[in-house]
Amino acid sequence: MKTIAALAALTVVALGSAGCSSRTAPSSRPAFREAAAASGLGLHHFIGATGMYHMPEIVGPGAALFDYDNDGDLDVYLVQGWFTDPASKMSEAKFPPPAGWKPGNRLFRNDLIPGGALRFTDVTEASGTGHIAQGMGVAAGDIDSDGDLDLYVANYGPDVLYRNDGGGRFTDITKEAGIRETAWSTSVAFFDRDLDGDLDLFVTTYVNFSLKTRRPCRNPTGAPEYCGPQVYLNQPSLLYDNVGGGRFVDVTEKAGINKRPGPGLGVTTRDFNGDGWPDIYVANDGAANHLWINQKDGSFAEKGLELGAAYAESGKPRAGMGVTADDMDGDGRPDIVVTNLTNEGSTLYSHGGEAGFFDTSGRAGLDAPTAPYTGFGVGWFDYDNDGWLDLFMANGKVRNTRAVEGPYPYQQKNLLFHNEPGPPRLMRDVSKEAGPALELEEVSRAAVFGDIDNDGDIDVLVTNNNGPTRLLLNESAAGNHWLIVRVEDNPRNRFGYGACLELERDDAPAVTRCVQPDYSYLASNDPRVHFGLGRATQVKGLVVRWPGGGRERFAVPGVDRIVTVRRGEGTRLNG
Secondary structure, X not given: OOEOEEEEOXXXXXXXXXXXXXXXXXXXXXXXXXXXXXXOOOOEOOOOOOOOOOXXXXXXXXXXXXXXXXXXXXXXXXXXXXXXXXXXXXXXXXXXXXXXXXXXXXXXXXXXXXXXXXXXXXXXXXXXXXXXXXXXXXXXXXXXXXXXXXXXXXXXXXXXXXXXXXXXXXXXXXXXXXXOOOOEEEEEEEEOOOOOOOOEEEEEEOEOOOOXXXXXXXXXXOOEEXXXXXXXXXXXXXXXXXXXXXXXXXXXXXXXXXXXXXXXXXXXXXXXXXXXXXXXXXXXXXXXXXXXXXXXXXOEEEOOOOOOOOOOOOOXXXXXXXXXXXXXXXXXXXXXXXXXXXXXXXXXXXXXXXXXEEEOOOXXXXXXXHOOOOEEEEEEEOOOOOOOOEEEEEXXXXXXXXXXXXXXXXXXXXXXXXXXXXXXXXXXXXXXXHOHHHOOEEOEEEEEEEXXXXXXXXXXXXXXXXXXXXXXXXXXXXXXXXXXXEEEOOOOOOOOOOOEEEEEOOOOOOEEEEOOOXXXXXXXXXXXXXXXXXXXXXXXXXXXXXXXXXXEEEEOOOOOEEEEXXXXXXXEEOO
């Protein structure tokens, strides 16, 4: 049996408790430390508000964690806002940007020194990625199989596709790639829809708001306010087939995606029915959520209602914003969380196998703690490395429900939930125990997950609407072990998108995690796969199920390290 080639040899780090696990000793140390400004990661989001309450102002921004220069650490791409009305002037801005502010999206290179301080350098101008628009979401994926991650940026207005040319440079190839202009795109996903080895593209779209279709709306006090999606017509999402050479063909109609328009905001792709083919889940704002099941012939069938993942238990639609899907209860199947509007609460759809999904939000303890919040970015992640997936939610209102509440009255706190023993598994709100970083009240949007400092635990990048970016560095010291796996599926899907990894353990059932950057809200997450190991100091092995078929087992040389698995270098398995 061949062993995994180590990507980076890391010092074994002792991780202490965050004070929130029933399985570890409590600690007074905060679980997260806010470190954006201290590490040089600075972007103040500009919404371009002029008092007209243009709807796109309140929706963004997004962000991506991706290794654009292949040096082994995660770099950061932050999406910026701009005026919705291109005729507006900075003198009209209701919320002028701070001194030293620069327009356009920003790319920050991670200059992490092993064992040293985390530091970011703004390389936007040199990289050519500083697009100026009312920006929304972003996705990273290797569209041309050259080993470099490219970028797709969604906007209110025309989107942008950047090809990574290596050497720190990107080229705008939007037109030659065949990307059509859209009025309003939000979240984006790169995934191999047809299992041919290259990454296809799903672009979620929202509503038909424009300066011509704009309508005035008011809040319960009678004051002007941002409209909800019900005021405008829904739009169909877009599906592109990667035909090679950096080109895409629009197959939205051919695939049947145009049959069900929706006010889409969040998207994630997973094999939801266990047939080995990737499906698509879209969180819709104020309408039934969509679950597009892959028909294996190039088309998709919308099965959200049939499979129990369209509505809450009440049978009514909610204002879906962000979405995340992973195995929270250890049964090997992806469970879905969708964040919603204030007074609705977030929805947990537990996977029940062939029976479909069931709303278990109340039983899992999510209803009451999330009801006071408007949720956006969300992610399953094992923040304390105990082997169970916890949950983070980024919150911020879109409507002012009070008569007097300041000049931009949409601030809320973010939430952290710890996965507690069951059955059933319970999500316990540990936000107050997590430290000052979770006490901030801002208008949060994207939550992006990844090990930014390569110390073995998952950090969270949070974007704020009309506010600063936040970097929540994970400092939970639970004494638990970990493993991070970088997947290479040669020769075309170089970063292994869609591969699923089964970690075999001596004293516990196997754990399954997948290469899945496309979840949360307007976000692109760390494509590496993270396993919390608890107190285990060794594992039996790692089985990789490759997209399109084939399984291999790899020996794991040790824990508390980042390793790489490559197709063809393990022991082949049947099935």
